[in-house]
Amino acid sequence: MKGTLKLISIFGGLVLWHILATRIINDTALLVSPLVVVVKGYEMLFVTAELYPHLYASSWIFLNGMLLATLVGVPLGFLMALSPVVRDYVNPWMTALYTTPRIAFAPVLLLWFGIDIASKIIIVFLGCVFPILINSFYGMRVVSREFVEVGRSFRLSRGALFLKILLPASVPFILAGLRLAVGRGLTGVAIAEWFGATEGLGYMIFFAGQTLNIPILFVGVAVFAILGILGFQILKIIEELATPWRKGFEVK
Amino acid sequence: MVRKDLSRGFLSVLGGLLLWEVLTRLLLENELLIPPPSSVLRTLWKLGSSGALNRHLFATLFEFVCGFSTACVVGILLGYLMGRYRWFDDLMDPWIATLYSIPVIAFVPFIIIWFGIGLLSKIIVVFKITAVAIMLNTAAGIKTIDPSLLELAKSLRLKPFETTYKIRLPAALPYIITGMRLGVGRAMLGVIVAELMAANAGLGYLLRDASETWDSPKLFVTVVLLAAMGMGSFALIRKGEQKLAPWRETAEW
Numbered sequence: 001m002k003g004t005l006k007l008i009s010i011f012g013g014l015v016l017w018h019i020l021a022t023r024i025i026n027d028t029a030l031l032v033s034p035l036v037v038v039v040k041g042y043e044m045l046f047v048t049a050e051l052y053p054h055l056y057a058s059s060w061i062f063l064n065g066m067l068l069a070t071l072v073g074v075p076l077g078f079l080m081a082l083s084p085v086v087r088d089y090v091n092p093w094m095t096a097l098y099t100t101p102r103i104a105f106a107p108v109l110l111l112w113f114g115i116d117i118a119s120k121i122i123i124v125f126l127g128c129v130f131p132i133l134i135n136s137f138y139g140m141r142v143v144s145r146e147f148v149e150v151g152r153s154f155r156l157s158r159g160a161l162f163l164k165i166l167l168p169a170s171v172p173f174i175l176a177g178l179r180l181a182v183g184r185g186l187t188g189v190a191i192a193e194w195f196g197a198t199e200g201l202g203y204m205i206f207f208a209g210q211t212l213n214i215p216i217l218f219v220g221v222a223v224f225a226i227l228g229i230l231g232f233q234i235l236k237i238i239e240e241l242a243t244p245w246r247k248g249f250e251v252k
Numbered sequence: 253m254v255r256k257d258l259s260r261g262f263l264s265v266l267g268g269l270l271l272w273e274v275l276t277r278l279l280l281e282n283e284l285l286i287p288p289p290s291s292v293l294r295t296l297w298k299l300g301s302s303g304a305l306n307r308h309l310f311a312t313l314f315e316f317v318c319g320f321s322t323a324c325v326v327g328i329l330l331g332y333l334m335g336r337y338r339w340f341d342d343l344m345d346p347w348i349a350t351l352y353s354i355p356v357i358a359f360v361p362f363i364i365i366w367f368g369i370g371l372l373s374k375i376i377v378v379f380k381i382t383a384v385a386i387m388l389n390t391a392a393g394i395k396t397i398d399p400s401l402l403e404l405a406k407s408l409r410l411k412p413f414e415t416t417y418k419i420r421l422p423a424a425l426p427y428i429i430t431g432m433r434l435g436v437g438r439a440m441l442g443v444i445v446a447e448l449m450a451a452n453a454g455l456g457y458l459l460r461d462a463s464e465t466w467d468s469p470k471l472f473v474t475v476v477l478l479a480a481m482g483m484g485s486f487a488l489i490r491k492g493e494q495k496l497a498p499w500r501e502t503a504e505w
Binding site for chain 1 (some may be wrong): 256257260261262263264265268279284285306312339342343344345349350352353355356357359361362364366367437440441444445448449458459460462463468471472474475478479482483485
């Protein structure tokens with residue numbers, strides 16, 4: 001009973017969409033039936049296999065950007081949490097970078113790094129790094145007050161205090177930050193591939209948009225949605241496995 | 253007395269700008285790669301006094317305000333219904349969740365194809381992005397209301413309308429504002445993307461114009477303006493948050 005209404009909603013929505021596309025609008029340059037989209041997706045996956053190079057290019061950019069963001073975001077977040085001097089000096093620049101719509105940096109980065117993969121990875125990096133940094137920062141800050149006292153009373157050295165208390169206690173926050181970063185990273189991929197790319201899912205979508213190829217446009221959007229949900233769920237599972245002792249830590 | 257963190261921040265900004273100015277003047281022969289701050293400022297002044305800037309700034313702000321305000325009304329309304337009625341939530345959830353997980357930018361081509369390249373398509377982009385964020389958060393806020401508050405309403409014999417107006421909505425307010433804050437960032441990205449793709453005015457258009465003509469000072473002016481707009485809207489939301497929900501700790505960013 002619980003899921004039936006959802007199923008009805010999905011099914012009903014698809015039927016409405018189909019009717020709208022085939023009976024009312026009836027213009028393949030505006031909207032196509034979901035059936036056409038599914039057929040096109042099947043074709044691109046199993047017949048022509050044209051989806052894979054795009055998928056591969058986008059994943060490569062995404063993973064590199066995420067990795068770089070983690071390598072920079074986590075230590076910088078820790079550093080800012082532990083040292084108020086670093087925080088005060090970095091803060092204004094970070095706020096400016098964080099609140100500026102990322103797409104504004106795309107042309108500038110293109111100017112500096114060319115249309116190579118480097119500029120694309122940096123765009124993804126810019127998207128991912130802030131949720132990771134902010135969550136690491138909060139993790140370290142929130143935790144330190146509670147557990148540091150315990151560590152002190154056990155006379156832990158500073159290094160041991162960091163490794164044994166601060167770091168493990170902020171893991172759930174870092175993972176939550178990574179989870180938030182997935183969506184922003186995917187948007188970053190799409191932005192990056194829009195400027196001067198020759199392959200990738202973003203490129204595929206924009207090319208389809210320019211040529212009014214609606215089925216491919218829908219397939220691209222669907223792939224993005226699936227990747228987003230998949231990444232989110234994978235990180236959720238990792239989160240549960242890595243930190244079985246607590247639930248639900250994130251800074252929105 | 254000046255607060256220590258503020259003076260450090262000020263020092264950091266001033267030092268950074270000075271370093272930028274000196275380095276670009278000393279090391280670079282032309283302004284193509286990185287124009288010095290002084291030439292960015294000069295270009296800003298030139299664009300501002302010619303009136304071109306006003307036109308673009310106004311277009312973007314107009315699109316943003318129109319989309320955002322409609323999204324607030326619709327988002328809170330639908331979010332409230334989703335939070336109150338289980339069947340409505342089940343009905344909406346699959347579609348809303350899908351809409352939410354699609355990157356903003358993958359959506360823009362559709363909206364341009366369907367609604368043209370004028371103001372309307374940008375307003376719809378802003379609306380779609382913000383409404384979904386507000387809807388999801390409002391629903392969460394309404395759902396997670398403290399049951400003791402509802403019991404209080406019952407014992408005070410509040411009418412259903414009063415319960416909604418005086419208990420449920422204020423309790424959900426922090427969530428609604430979180431939704432707005434999430435919406436602002438994403439919507440700003442969306443409107444710039446839409447303007448970049450197809451428009452004849454707006455900051456996104458300016459960005460594209462500058463990058464296609466290799467006009468670096470103009471490009472940097474646009475980036476600075478977008479940064480200012482981003483920071484301004486975040487500051488506004490935070491102010492609103494403090495005013496509307498003062499009991500709530502605000503996040504530092």
